[in-house]
Amino acid sequence: MIFDLKTTDKDTKARAGVITTDHGTIETPIFMPVGTVGTVKSVHQSELKDEINPDIILGNTYHLYLRPTTDILEQAGGLHKFMNWDRNILTDSGGYQVYSLAERRKITEEGVKFQSHIDGSYHFFSPESVMEIQRSIGADIIMAFDECPAAQSSYTYTKNSMEMTHRWLKRCVAHLEKVPPKYDYNQSLFPIVQGGVFKDLRKQSAEFISEIGADGNAIGGLSVGEPAEVMYEMTDLVCDVLPKDKPRYLMGVGTPINILENIALGVDMFDCVMPTRNARNGMLFTAHGTINIKNKKWENDFSPIDEMGITFVDTMYSKAYLRHLFASKELLGKQIASIHNLGFYLWLVREARKHILDGTFSTWKTQMVNQMNKRL
Amino acid sequence: MIFDLKTTDKDTKARAGVITTDHGTIETPIFMPVGTVGTVKSVHQSELKDEINPDIILGNTYHLYLRPTTDILEQAGGLHKFMNWDRNILTDSGGYQVYSLAERRKITEEGVKFQSHIDGSYHFFSPESVMEIQRSIGADIIMAFDECPAAQSSYTYTKNSMEMTHRWLKRCVAHLEKVPPKYDYNQSLFPIVQGGVFKDLRKQSAEFISEIGADGNAIGGLSVGEPAEVMYEMTDLVCDVLPKDKPRYLMGVGTPINILENIALGVDMFDCVMPTRNARNGMLFTAHGTINIKNKKWENDFSPIDEMGITFVDTMYSKAYLRHLFASKELLGKQIASIHNLGFYLWLVREARKHILDGTFSTWKTQMVNQMNKRL
Numbered sequence: 218m219i220f221d222l223k224t225t226d227k228d229t230k231a232r233a234g235v236i237t238t239d240h241g242t243i244e245t246p247i248f249m250p251v252g253t254v255g256t257v258k259s260v261h262q263s264e265l266k267d268e269i270n271p272d273i274i275l276g277n278t279y280h281l282y283l284r285p286t287t288d289i290l291e292q293a294g295g296l297h298k299f300m301n302w303d304r305n306i307l308t309d310s311g312g313y314q315v316y317s318l319a320e321r322r323k324i325t326e327e328g329v330k331f332q333s334h335i336d337g338s339y340h341f342f343s344p345e346s347v348m349e350i351q352r353s354i355g356a357d358i359i360m361a362f363d364e365c366p367a368a369q370s371s372y373t374y375t376k377n378s379m380e381m382t383h384r385w386l387k388r389c390v391a392h393l394e395k396v397p398p399k400y401d402y403n404q405s406l407f408p409i410v411q412g413g414v415f416k417d418l419r420k421q422s423a424e425f426i427s428e429i430g431a432d433g434n435a436i437g438g439l440s441v442g443e444p445a446e447v448m449y450e451m452t453d454l455v456c457d458v459l460p461k462d463k464p465r466y467l468m469g470v471g472t473p474i475n476i477l478e479n480i481a482l483g484v485d486m487f488d489c490v491m492p493t494r495n496a497r498n499g500m501l502f503t504a505h506g507t508i509n510i511k512n513k514k515w516e517n518d519f520s521p522i523d524e525m526g527i528t529f530v531d532t533m534y535s536k537a538y539l540r541h542l543f544a545s546k547e548l549l550g551k552q553i554a555s556i557h558n559l560g561f562y563l564w565l566v567r568e569a570r571k572h573i574l575d576g577t578f579s580t581w582k583t584q585m586v587n588q589m590n591k592r593l
Numbered sequence: 594m595i596f597d598l599k600t601t602d603k604d605t606k607a608r609a610g611v612i613t614t615d616h617g618t619i620e621t622p623i624f625m626p627v628g629t630v631g632t633v634k635s636v637h638q639s640e641l642k643d644e645i646n647p648d649i650i651l652g653n654t655y656h657l658y659l660r661p662t663t664d665i666l667e668q669a670g671g672l673h674k675f676m677n678w679d680r681n682i683l684t685d686s687g688g689y690q691v692y693s694l695a696e697r698r699k700i701t702e703e704g705v706k707f708q709s710h711i712d713g714s715y716h717f718f719s720p721e722s723v724m725e726i727q728r729s730i731g732a733d734i735i736m737a738f739d740e741c742p743a744a745q746s747s748y749t750y751t752k753n754s755m756e757m758t759h760r761w762l763k764r765c766v767a768h769l770e771k772v773p774p775k776y777d778y779n780q781s782l783f784p785i786v787q788g789g790v791f792k793d794l795r796k797q798s799a800e801f802i803s804e805i806g807a808d809g810n811a812i813g814g815l816s817v818g819e820p821a822e823v824m825y826e827m828t829d830l831v832c833d834v835l836p837k838d839k840p841r842y843l844m845g846v847g848t849p850i851n852i853l854e855n856i857a858l859g860v861d862m863f864d865c866v867m868p869t870r871n872a873r874n875g876m877l878f879t880a881h882g883t884i885n886i887k888n889k890k891w892e893n894d895f896s897p898i899d900e901m902g903i904t905f906v907d908t909m910y911s912k913a914y915l916r917h918l919f920a921s922k923e924l925l926g927k928q929i930a931s932i933h934n935l936g937f938y939l940w941l942v943r944e945a946r947k948h949i950l951d952g953t954f955s956t957w958k959t960q961m962v963n964q965m966n967k968r969l
Binding site: 254255256258259260261262263280284285289292293298299300301516517519529530533534535537538541542544545547548549551552553 | 630631632634635636637638639656660661665668669674675676677892893895905906909910911913914917918920921923924925927928929
């Protein structure tokens with residue numbers, strides 16, 4: 218993997234770059250649509266490519282391991298072939314999902330024992346097994362196995378957890394060297410900065426992670442319940458430590474405003490279920506604010522969903538029609554809203570990139586944050 | 594509406610024709626995808642047009658009356674504009690849905706009092722009100738208000754019901770003359786032959802309906818539980834009575850085999866929820882038989898869904914991938930299967946038309962029925 222940092226904004230810490238992998242280039246800043254089990258929910262691969270047009274999408278190791286299973290993915294020749302997606306894929310490590318299981322998992326130094334949310338069967342993830350699973354899935358970017366402590370965790374818990382995450386990282390790196398890629402392209406491991414909401418721990422973790430010399434670095438354990446201002450403070454602090462010549466990925470963030478604010482702090486990559494999950498609940502993100510399309514006020518508004526027309530759905534369907542689909546619990550409603558929201562997220566990061574490149578990011582960002590903060 | 598009967602098959606009673614309305618031409622035999630509340634479930638209008646390519650789709654008066662309501666549809670300028678579909682639309686009369694409500698409706702000579710399946714509110718449909726509702730919806734082909742008796746109804750019940758349906762037809766025709774179309778195109782009323790499974794009643798009804806001189810004629814009350822052979826017997830008998838120079842629409846039928854058999858008996862138009870409903874349950878129709886994609890046997894079958902490649906989904910996705918989507922309860926599974934099945938149904942009627950036109954329908958039909966009868 219090569220990262221070519223094109224420019225850093227003069228007024229903020231925002232960066233524009235290009236990542237090159239064996240599956241092509243990724244222009245940063247980038248938002249990665251989440252394709253949990255090998256499908257970006259309710260969106261055809263062709264729509265994803267032609268309408269939403271991300272250079273990279275995300276898959277979830279935990280979900281893919283349970284279904285369709287690594288065995289099937291290996292027989293298919295990896296996730297790219299299985300789902301018919303020839304651009305980049307990143308997989309998380311399964312850590313976040315496993316920890317969300319709460320009562321259904323037990324963490325030890327060796328790894329995590331957990332019960333499947335599907336059938337209650339027992340499984341064990343270790344840094345080593347998660348590396349092997351990610352070799353089988355075959356994403357271009359794979360994540361180190363980490364513990365993601367809850368937002369309200371104590372200093373002591375967070376410190377111990379972070380130190381274990383660091384030890385696990387060493388095991389991930391060591392094991393990957395023993396297990397070569399299964400397919401005919403390279404995979405890059407991104408380690409994950411942890412440390413909760415504690416500045417000294419975040420700094421310590423960022424320093425540890427930086428020394429690994431990975432192709433890219435991730436920031437985990439944020440957007441888990443803490444106030445946005447605290448998240449920004451942590452991101453800022455961590456980005457100041459992480460190497461400038463490697464892409465930085467802020468995991469699981471966030472709203473369009475969160476994304477612009479974090480771009481301004483030096484983050485290059487994002488993922489979040491919000492555009493698709495909120496879409497399925499009838500919430501639309503636009504450049505002029507959010508829309509709850511279930512609201513009665515849209516009942517006879519026959520104007521297009523979004524005059525900007527970023528994707529085909531925006532001008533093909535009216536707000537009144539989309540509201541009717543949600544009122545009638547029709548699947549097409551979820552499909553339309555998902556394409557719209559993802560189209561908007563990708564538009565937003567592409568616009569951010571343009572403004573970083575032409576030196577107008579800061580004023581543009583301020584204007585966009587004001588606009589997007591409204592409820593329509 | 595003009596119906597141009599191009600040819601009648603030399604070996605069977607199959608016909609190929611062209612219907613022309615203010616929204617364009619409809620090549621017959623045709624299958625009309627069902628768009629209950631103004632959406633063919635889980636299919637984008639653009640996919641419907643570009644991939645499935647029907648000249649006409651169907652909407653349900655009962656559902657559209659309740660949601661989005663005729664008021665909203667009138668404000669939108671009719672269903673075509675509301676859902677952004679510029680080809681033909683046919684609406685049923687609401688009769689069938691109202692009768693399916695069973696305990697929730699009361700039939701009198703005046704009309705039917707019923708309770709909404711959504712909120713239990715009381716409503717009343719009469720031949721007159723249903724004509725007005727269909728004026729507001731604005732379909733190109735609208736259906737007379739009829740009673741559709743259950744398959745097990747007695748001779749006496751069926752006879753009385755048929756006679757009331759005939760009286761209701763007169764009221765529909767009279768009322769339509771008083772209420773002009775609401776939009777800038779014409780609407781054609783199709784009356785409906787009833788008579789259950791009783792030959793003399795079917796003949797009597799077909800004769801009555803023929804005398805109306807409508808633009809086209811429908812056969813109702815079949816495929817409601819009676820054996821396929823009985824349905825074919827009734828269709829055959831009715832088609833022999835109905836005028837040759839008008840299109841014949843067999844309501845709510847059926848499997849791909851039912852469709853070919855009825856085409857052979859002289860039916861020109863079909864609709865059915867089967868391709869989409871069964872799709873959502875993981876059943877695929879193909880030229881070589883049916884597939885239950887949930888079956889474990891497809892787990893590692895990485896061949897395309899359908900080598901024939903009628904629609905883009907057939908070659909974009911593998912059987913193993915589609916099975917995985919169903920196993921994971923992913924919406925994309927329903928979307929893929931729906932497009933596949935509708936694409937196949939439309940392919941089937943287009944092929945039938947070609948074979949009628951070139952005089953090879955009979956042998957082709959026999960071969961197709963044998964092939965499609967298999968479970969893969």
